[in-house]
Amino acid sequence: MGRKIAEFRRAKNLTQKELAEKSGISKSYLKKIEEGHYKRPHVKTLAIIADTLEVELKKLLGEE
Template structure:
């Protein structure tokens, strides 16, 4: 797996610049660039901070079969109160039910 490319992919899907990501985890933008270009290695703790800032779990990060948008949706849904999850479910159910008619 190309770790740097995966970070960049998720960062861009999150509409975040390298500078914004760097500021969120208190490292230099040039270090983020070096990581994304695979010219610098990173520790597991830094990767965890990056994942937290991008709102994806390490599991989602390493699961290349999961599309970035899927991972982002799951992350948002997991953080929602139960009542909001049901509202979202009912909305989506209605959306897809009406499109089948």
């Protein structure tokens, strides 16, 4: 899932810092999610990230 977030973030030409600021989460937390340190981040956090990246949550979860 972390790799998917990073892929979508890069596709939007956003840095981790920019995505973190736009989504209201800390850069360190986002970095840890992308690196796979958090295997199951809270679904609300993932929904916020998906909304910020303008992708469906199920795409981040690899369900599509």
